[in-house]
Amino acid sequence: MSDLHPYVSVEAVTRAYPGHTVFRDLWFGVNRGEFVCLVGHSGCGKTTVLNILAGLDKPDSGGVIVDGVEINGPSLDRAVIFQGHALMPWMTAEANVAFALSCRHKGWSKPQLREAAREALEKVGLGAAANRKPSMLSGGMKQRVGIARALALAPKMLLMDEPFSALDALTRGALQDEVSRLVQEANQTAFMITHDVDEAILLADRILLMTNGPDSHVAEVVQNTLPRPRDRANLHKLPGYHALRDHILEFLLTRSRELRGNPQPGWDRKALPVVRPAA
Ligand SMILES: Nc1ncnc2c1ncn2[C@@H]1O[C@H](COP(=O)(O)OP(=O)(O)O)[C@@H](O)[C@H]1O
Ligand SMILES: [Mg+2]
Structure with missing residues (x-):
């Protein structure tokens, strides 16, 4: 499971509306059985990324490859859990x-x-x-x-767009623990969008940090090395939790704005900087 041949590969994906580039030249992968979260402020293009992965939207250039095949429209191989429940x-x-x-x-x-x-x-x-x-x-x-x-x-990949954001805090916590358990049990490959930092820390193996929009990009990848099993109640006691949380919050508070359209020196969109916040 190397990053060179990830199970899901987002390659040079750009999405623009007239006079407005949402994001440009996104490159990232999701390995088989991995849980990846995308974190960023409102309007930076997170839902657009998820819709492209789901096949509900198309990139203006670039493509998404899942298990060796470029996607071309929605598929039951990529199940989506929406913010609303979308039941019949x-x-x-x-x-x-x-x-x-x-x-x-x-x-x-x-x-x-x-x-x-x-x-x-x-x-x-x-x-x-x-x-x-x-x-x-x-x-x-x-x-x-x-x-x-x-x-x-x-599904080959489970896609979630802020699935718990409409729920009260107690219910949200219970469902986060539940999804964490079920996804681990099934070794399910998953991609989730959230702006809840603790949710990302609880669930993700890696966390992609996206700058503000328009013209956003994924600025870095944070490796979440907190031991599993994790649950909401013990999360803050795990070694490394505070460093990880501070790092992501600092990104959201300052760097997400500073780095927009202005990547840091040495940044390579095809080989994103990987950060492991120290304990
Ligand atoms: N159909 C559309 N036409 C024009 N602009 C759009 C359309 N859909 C989304 N956008 C713009 O794309 C940007 C990203 O939107 P979105 O992916 O929903 O962001 P997020 O989920 O991070 O809040 C926003 O600036 C939004 O206004
Ligand atoms: Mg959204």
Whole structure:
């Protein structure tokens, strides 16, 4: 698993609107089984990056290669968990998951789909709520269904765009721990956008720091060496936590602005500086 041939490879990706370059010449990779977070201020282009990875948007130049094949549109190989839950309101939780599975596994029988959907919902603690429609579920439960649906597809890459930002703090913490556990168990390759520094520290193996926009770029890669398992309750006690957090906060407070359109000397977009904040 070297950086030379990552599982997911973003190569020279530029996205611009008339009179407005969102970002230019992005290069980064995600290794198989790795969890990468992209952190940056509002408007720097994070959602645009995720939409390009999902195949919902296209770069103006450059491309994205997943498992050796350039992507060209959306695919069940790249499941997205959106900020809103995006469930079909007329279907039960189980039917929502089963429907996604039926798109993935055309030959599966109804009982097979139901059973797999049940199992996926049980993994996120929703076995008892499988027959409820979204209107009968809390915000956190709906988001859990979205997580169950995405993971049940066993996608090549799981994509998440600030999936917990609409939830209250308690629910958010519980879901972060849950996603952390499930992704580790499945050795799932994952890419998440967040502006919550602790969320990135909890979940990520590597954290990409993006400058402010317009014309943003990924300024550096932070290696998260905090030992696993991590959970919200013990995160701040792990060796290296404070150095890591300070480093990212300092980037967001000052360098994200200073480095916009003005990379630091020696910066190479194809070989981003890697930082391991000292304990
Ligand atoms: N359809 C569009 N037309 C023009 N500009 C857009 C469009 N979509 C996004 N943008 C611009 O792209 C930039 C990045 O947006 P976005 O990816 O949503 O940022 P983030 O998710 O980091 O907040 C913003 O300046 C936004 O105004
Ligand atoms: Mg966004």
